[in-house]
Amino acid sequence: MKLQKYEIIINPKLLNQLDSDIWADEHVPAVLKIGTNQYTIGLTYRGDLIRKKKKKSYNIVFQKPYLVNGAHEIHLNAEFSDISLCRNKLSLDFFDRIGVTAPHSKHILLYINGVCKGIYLELESFDQYLLQKRNLPRGPIIYATNNRANFSLLTPKKKLKTKLNEGYTVKYGNKTDLSAVEQLVAMTNTLSNEEFENQITTVLDVNEYMRWLAGVVCTQNFDGFIHNYALYQNGETNTFEITPWDYDGTWGRNIHGKRLRYNYIPITGYNTLTARLLYFPQFKGVYRNILASALEMDFTIETQEGIIEELFQSLKPYVHLDPNIEIGAEDLDKEKEFILDFIQKRSDFLKQEMIKLQ
Structure with a gap:
């Protein structure tokens, strides 16, 4: 599959302006060309740790036209710390597969002022326009922007919160x-x-939450229980649903690309809301059935190997064009085997741990 070329054209002074303050969130004007189409956009850097890296991620808002393919905003993720460049997409696609609303994504080849910046992952923004595209009822969307979004009265450092919405x-x-x-x-x-x-x-879609929990537990996102999610309050049911985002620290590696033991995250997760829900047999039973189905049908080598292979094959012809990474086709092959090994070990571990959900 051929990667689509995205080219950003921007005044060099404005590009220098972005570099002079990498933490600024104010968009600067630019033009985005995709094939024969040209769009007026606002551009800025996005993310936290990635802003300090040589390959940065971008946030794009469309200005003229205001909507492109039903979206007003997209993210271009560098995936810099993920040697496979695929963990985020694999994770979000996995969530989608098991019935959790998740942003769609695709890899693209990014150029800025004629210079190749490498392979990026284009991600949908989880916003009101995504709800419209998915025919979901309008409702508030609230991002968990740091690890204090742990559903607790205490911060992760065990200090009392000053506000419940921290x-x-x-x-x-x-x-x-x-x-x-x-x-x-x-x-x-x-x-x-x-x-x-x-x-x-009355305030939480528990079944949907348990599907999300199964996704976090399978992919083993350490931050996923207290960060890296959004809450969407369905306008018809008035209950919260939860959706994942920024899932590069998964499938056997952490956010820095370091190996993470296959049994690092327990089958029961670790945030306060999950602990309370799993105390009750009826909710625990819902989770057990959802997770058992995922382990049988979705989180398997048989299901994921072809998906991973197709992704990696689509990237191999372009990795040499990325000036910010030092990987080749052989590295992707090794990483494929690493991910498949993680799936097998993680799956075996979770199946053994199912007794805790009895």
Whole structure:
């Protein structure tokens, strides 16, 4: 499969402006060319750790036209710390496969002012336009932007939070929509077991949450339980659904590209909301059935090997064009075997741990 070429044309002074303050989130004007189409855009860097790397990620907002293929905003992820360049896409596609709403993605070849910047992963923005494309009811979308979004009254460093909505940023909606998140956190931490069991389904789509939990546990995203997700409040049911994003630290490696033991993340996850839900046999049973199905049908070598092979074959002709990575076709072949080995070991581990969900 041939990678599509994206070319950004930008005034060099404005490009230098971005480099002079890599943490600025203000977009600068540019033009994006895709094939014979040309779009006026706003451009800025995105992400956290990646802004310090030589290969940075970009955020693009379309200005003229305002929508392109139904999207107003897209992300171009560098995937710099992932030697496979594929873990993010593999993860989000896996979530989509098991029934969790997740951004779609594709690899592209990026040029800026005629200079090849390498292979990037184009990601949908999880926003109101994605809801429209998926025919989902409008509703607030709230991003978990740091690790204080752990559904607890305490920060990961065990300090008492000053606000229940710490760690969250409204992507679509109003600041008042954070009150629903505060309610969810309060219920999770203050209700008695009987009250929690009876009331949690009025604010949370528990079945959808358990599908998401199965996805995080299988792909083993260490940050996924307290970060790297968005909450969407379905406008028809008024309940929260949860969706993943930024899943490059998965499939056997962490966010820095280092190997992560296949049994590093327990089958029960580790955030406060998950712990409370799994206390109840009915919710635990839902999770057990969803995870068992994923381990049988989706998180298998038989299912994933062809997907991984197709992805890697599509990238191999272009890796030598990327000036910021030092990998070749042989490295991708080795990484394919590494991921498949992780799938086998992780799957075997989780099947053995299923007894904890009885």
